[in-house]
Amino acid sequence: MQDLYKTTTLTAIVRSLRQPRNFILDTYFGGYVGPDGNEEIAFDVEDDVLAIAPYVSPLVEGKAVKEAGYKTKKFTPAYVKPKMPLNPRGALRRQIGEQLSAPMSAAEREEARVAKGFDTLMSMCFTRLEKMGCEAITTGKLVVTGEGYDTVELDFGRKAEFTSTLSGSDRWGEVGVSPVKDLEGWLQEV
Numbered sequence: 001m002q003d004l005y006k007t008t009t010l011t012a013i014v015r016s017l018r019q020p021r022n023f024i025l026d027t028y029f030g031g032y033v034g035p036d037g038n039e040e041i042a043f044d045v046e047d048d049v050l051a052i053a054p055y056v057s058p059l060v061e062g063k064a065v066k067e068a069g070y071k072t073k074k075f076t077p078a079y080v081k082p083k084m085p086l087n088p089r090g091a092l093r094r095q096i097g098e099q100l101s102a103p104m105s106a107a108e109r110e111e112a113r114v115a116k117g118f119d120t121l122m123s124m125c126f127t128r129l130e131k132m133g134c135e136a137i138t139t140g141k142l143v144v145t146g147e148g149y150d151t152v153e154l155d156f157g158r159k160a161e162f163t164s165t166l167s168g169s170d171r172w173g174e175v176g177v178s179p180v181k182d183l184e185g186w187l188q189e190v
Contacts, residue, residue: 022126024133041077044070045157078149082124084117139163 047069054063091110098104104112136142140158145151164186166172172179 022130022133024130024137025126028137029133039076040074042072042074043156044072046070073154075152075154078144078146080125080128082121084121 053065056063090113091106093109094100094103095109095112098109132142136154136156140156140162142154142156143151144154164182166177166182170177172182
C-alpha cells in the first residue's frame with residue numbers, strides 16, 4: 001500500500017481519470033492546455049480599428065487606414081491548489097456504494113478513496129477554470145483574488161456597450177420573451 005502514494009503511481013491515477021467536459025473552455029477558449037512552465041501569462045489585446053471603409057470620390061486617391069495595433073498584457077496568476085487531508089481510518093470503514101454482502105479490503109478501499117479524491121480535486125480545478133471563462137465572456141474582465149494573493153483585475157478591453165442586460169419584463173422566462181429572438185438580434189448587431 002505504500003506504493004499508492006508514490007509520485008509515479010499518483011501521476012498514473014491522474015492520467016486515467018475521466019476528463020470533464022467544459023463547455024465554455026472548449027467552445028470559446030480552445031480547451032485548457034495547461035501550464036507551459038512559465039509562471040507569467042501573456043495575452044494580446046488588439047486596438048480598435050476603423051470598422052468601415054471611408055467614402056471617396058472616384059477622382060480622389062484612396063484613404064490610408066490605420067493598421068491594427070495591440071498591447072501585450074502580462075499577468076502572474078494565483079495558484080489553484082485544493083488539497084484533501086489524509087485520513088488513515090477511512091480505509092477501515094465501508095465506503096459509499098460498497099456492497100454490504102461483499103466488503104472491500106482496506107487496500108481496495110484506500111485505492112478507491114485516492115482515485116475518488118483525485119477525481120474530486122481535478123473537477124474542482126476545471127470548475128474554477130470554467131468559472132473564469134464565464135466571467136471573462138460575460139464581463140470582459142476577470143477578477144482574481146485569494147488568501148495571500150493581492151486582488152488583480154484583468155481587463156480584456158471589451159467595451160461596456162457590448163454587454164446586454166435584461167431586466168424587468170425583458171428577462172428570459174417572462175411572458176412573450178424569446179431567448180432565441182434576443183440571441184438572433186445580438187448576432188445581427190455583431
